[in-house]
Amino acid sequence: MDLFGETENWETKLKPILKKYKGKKHPLDYQNTYQLLVMVVLSAQDSDANINSISPVLFEKYPTLNSIAKTDLETFLPYVSKVRNHNTKAEWLLEIAKKIKNDKDIPLTMSGLTALKGIGRKSANVILRETGKPAEGIIADLHVIRVAPRIGIIKESKDGNKVEKDLMQALPKNIWSEIGMAISFLGREICRPKPKCPECLLNDICLYYSTEVEVLKN
CATH class of the missing domain: 1.10.1670.10 (Helix-hairpin-Helix base-excision DNA repair enzymes (C-terminal))
Incomplete structure (x- = not known):
C-alpha cells in the first residue's frame, strides 16, 4: 500500500x-464575518489568544469595516499595537476597509478573499469554513x-x-x-x-x- x-x-x-x-468554532472569538476577517488578518504569526484579548476594545471603537475605512493609520494603530507586525497589518486592514467599505460586501470566495491584502489561502480557507461556504481548499x-x-x-x-x-x-x-x-x-x-x-x-x-x-x- x-x-x-x-x-x-x-x-x-x-x-x-x-x-x-x-x-467546532475556530478559536478566534469573533461574532460576525467582519470581525472574523479582521481577526484572521491580525492573527498571522501571532496567537489566537492575543488577538482575542485585544479585539473587544478594537471592535467597540470600530464596529464595522466602514468605521475603519473612515479612520487613519495614526488613530487606528493604538488599537492593534500589541499585535505582531501591527504597522503592516493596520495598513492592510485600512486598505481592505477602503476597498470593500460595507460588511455585506465582504467576498466569500477563494479568489475574492485572496485578492485582499494580508489574506492568503490559509486565511481564506478559515473564513470560508467559518461562514459555511463551500470549501475551495x-x-x-x-x-x-x-x-x-x-x-x-x-x-x-x-x-x-x-x-x-x-x-x-x-x-x-x-x-x-x-x-x-x-x-x-x-x-x-x-x-x-x-x-x-x-x-x-x-x-x-x-x-x-x-x-x-x-x-x-x-
Whole structure:
C-alpha cells in the first residue's frame, strides 16, 4: 500500500477526528464575518489568544469595516499595537476597509478573499469554513503542517501552500471543509510538538505512533 497515494482510505481513517471536531468554532472569538476577517488578518504569526484579548476594545471603537475605512493609520494603530507586525497589518486592514467599505460586501470566495491584502489561502480557507461556504481548499495552519505528515497523510514540508496542495490530492473533496480544522484542533490539544500519543483518537492509524511503538519495542 502506498502510504502517500490515493490507495489510502483517509476519509474512513480520519472519521474519529471529523466526528469529534465537526462544526467546532475556530478559536478566534469573533461574532460576525467582519470581525472574523479582521481577526484572521491580525492573527498571522501571532496567537489566537492575543488577538482575542485585544479585539473587544478594537471592535467597540470600530464596529464595522466602514468605521475603519473612515479612520487613519495614526488613530487606528493604538488599537492593534500589541499585535505582531501591527504597522503592516493596520495598513492592510485600512486598505481592505477602503476597498470593500460595507460588511455585506465582504467576498466569500477563494479568489475574492485572496485578492485582499494580508489574506492568503490559509486565511481564506478559515473564513470560508467559518461562514459555511463551500470549501475551495484545506486549512493548512502551523498545526496542520506539523500533524498531517506525522499521521502519514502527506510527506513533511514547511511550506503551507505545498501542504495544502498535497492534502487536496490525498483527501476527498467532501471532507475538505472540516478536515483542516479537525487536524488543527488535534494539533492544538493532543498532537503537540511533544505529542500525547496514548490519548490520541488516531493512534491506531498514525505513522508516527506506529514508528515510535516499534522503536520502543526494540
